[in-house]
Amino acid sequence: MEIARxxxxxxxxxxxxxKLTWISVxxxxxxxxxxxxxxxxxxxxxxxxxxxxxxxxxxxxxxHYDREIAGLLFDQLKIPEPNYNLKxxxxxxxxxxxxxxxxxEPILCAQQPDWVVVYGDTNSTLxxxxxxxxxxxxxxxxxxxxxxxxLSQPEEQNRIVADQLSQLxxxxxxxxxxxxxxxxxxxxxxxxxxxxxxxGDVQLDALLQxxxxxxxxxxxxxxxxxxxxxxxxxxxLHRAENTDDPEHLRGIMETASGLxxxxxxxxxxxxxxxxxxxxxxxxxxxxxxxxxxxxEMLALETxxxxxxxxxxxxxxxxxxxxxxxVTLRERTEWVETxxxxxxxxxxxxxxxxxxxxxxxxxxxxxxxxPYGDGTAAQKIVxxxxxxxxxxxxxxxx
Numbered sequence: 001m002e003i004a005r006x007x008x009x010x011x012x013x014x015x016x017x018x019k020l021t022w023i024s025v026x027x028x029x030x031x032x033x034x035x036x037x038x039x040x041x042x043x044x045x046x047x048x049x050x051x052x053x054x055x056x057x058x059x060x061x062x063x064h065y066d067r068e069i070a071g072l073l074f075d076q077l078k079i080p081e082p083n084y085n086l087k088x089x090x091x092x093x094x095x096x097x098x099x100x101x102x103x104x105e106p107i108l109c110a111q112q113p114d115w116v117v118v119y120g121d122t123n124s125t126l127x128x129x130x131x132x133x134x135x136x137x138x139x140x141x142x143x144x145x146x147x148x149x150x151l152s153q154p155e156e157q158n159r160i161v162a163d164q165l166s167q168l169x170x171x172x173x174x175x176x177x178x179x180x181x182x183x184x185x186x187x188x189x190x191x192x193x194x195x196x197x198x199x200g201d202v203q204l205d206a207l208l209q210x211x212x213x214x215x216x217x218x219x220x221x222x223x224x225x226x227x228x229x230x231x232x233x234x235x236x237l238h239r240a241e242n243t244d245d246p247e248h249l250r251g252i253m254e255t256a257s258g259l260x261x262x263x264x265x266x267x268x269x270x271x272x273x274x275x276x277x278x279x280x281x282x283x284x285x286x287x288x289x290x291x292x293x294x295x296e297m298l299a300l301e302t303x304x305x306x307x308x309x310x311x312x313x314x315x316x317x318x319x320x321x322x323x324x325x326v327t328l329r330e331r332t333e334w335v336e337t338x339x340x341x342x343x344x345x346x347x348x349x350x351x352x353x354x355x356x357x358x359x360x361x362x363x364x365x366x367x368x369x370p371y372g373d374g375t376a377a378q379k380i381v382x383x384x385x386x387x388x389x390x391x392x393x394x395x396x397x
Contacts, residue, residue: 019053022384023113025104027063027088027124029073030203030313033294034119034142036077037205037377045381052385059107061100061124062087072293077206090270093123093154100127108135115140115384118162121155121312129162140384142202144169145176146312146333154240155312159333167194168387170380172201172371175335195387199379200372203313207298207320208374214298221299225264225287232261232287233357234304236311238268242328248348250280252328255350256308257284259357263308264300266292306357315343316371324361326353336370 022042026035035058042056060082064070074081084107088099100123108116108131116132118125119142132139141162148156163169163185171177177198181187186196222229235256242248253275256263265282266289267275275282282288292300298317301307307318310328315337318325325343337343344356 018051019055020115020385021055021057021111021113022115022117023057023059023108023111024117024119025059025061025124025128026119027061027086027100028120028122029064029069030311031119031122031124032064032070032073032077032079033206033313034202036079037202037209038117038142038380039079040209041377041381044378045385050385054381054385057084057111057113058082059084059086059104059128061104061127062089063096063100063122063124069291069293076294077210097123097127100124101131104128104131105135108132108137113137115168117142117384118166119143121146121159121162123154123158125162126158129165133165138168138387139166140168140170140387141166142170142380143172143176144196145171145173145178145180147176147179148329148331148333150331152241167192168383169194169196170199170383171196172199172376173336174198175370197379197383199383200374200376201316202376202380203316204320204371204374205377206294207317210295210298214295214302217295218299218303221292221296222303225289227262227264227287227300227303229303230305232304233259233263234300234307234309235263235265235286236268236307236309236314237265237328238271239310239329242310242348243271243274245348246278246280249274249278251348251350252353253280253282253286255353257281257286259285259354261285261305262287264289264304266290266297266300306361308353308357319343326356328353340368340370 024035026032042054046053062085086100086103088096115138116128117140118128129139144163146159150156169180169186177196180196186194262285264287301317301323302321304323306324306326307314308326308328309315312333315325315327315332315334319337319342327343327345328348330347332345338345342361346352346356
């Protein structure tokens, strides 16, 4: 199962006095995006010859089972080959999580890492958090404290469990920090001695690091799909609350197909399976396409007139790019984008979607930076390195 990996250290790197092992657990597209800047920040720290060398290992659970796109994302984001690929594939929540737990446990037991790092809110996040806690391994959660106030959502459940089990919590914003404090996490006198540190959004790091390269893809992408800049809408759809409800799914598709401009729709693998079996029409102004790479999606997002999505990550990218967003959910964990007028919550009601698409949105000004300044990865690595003495006692429990 182990894959040989390239060393991230050059011959010019200084000698280190000791080595730390960190293991990142990822498995879905948004986590690959967040992982890229972390890998680069770790490599830079090692090259600078800090006291501790970091041996950063990657467990790819295989939750994102479109291997071609997953491989493309690793290549575009310059992420090292995973040390382990669990290849869990698709399945029910129980089946998928059970496979992750069974296949990840012997790895964590053998490696005994100084940190297990989980990202976001997927089933991979939940599995990594549960195992780290059960094995008494130090756990850090990147993008901690997000809350949509919809406990029925799998993502919300995953976030809450990961936050409760983590020793180091790394929220994107002050609002997310406040969410954690309200739940008793990291407050003075916290009996579990959990630590909370706002670091900003590592997804913004990734966007800033790749925006110039993505711009080079733009015209080819537009020409390939017959699109004109600012004369099409971009649609993404993958959350179970929309795809698993036939009425919601049909309403979104019918509304999108009747909009006044072409609607470019790169279809998530899971959504594609459901659409194929549901008989929902994909006619009208819909332009259906396979999943796109990270750089290709950034190019499309940049040139869309508006973005319609149920993805938290796409909401943030729209905000960073200054492109108006219509969120196909009743609530969002990224409340700041709504408060600043850049994002409209439309849910799945056809009239509400049409109204949100045609209403004027506020373009966020450059001074609005609720999610940091694009240096989150460096801050995360520094926090993990500084917290080593704090995390060490967990090994002996």
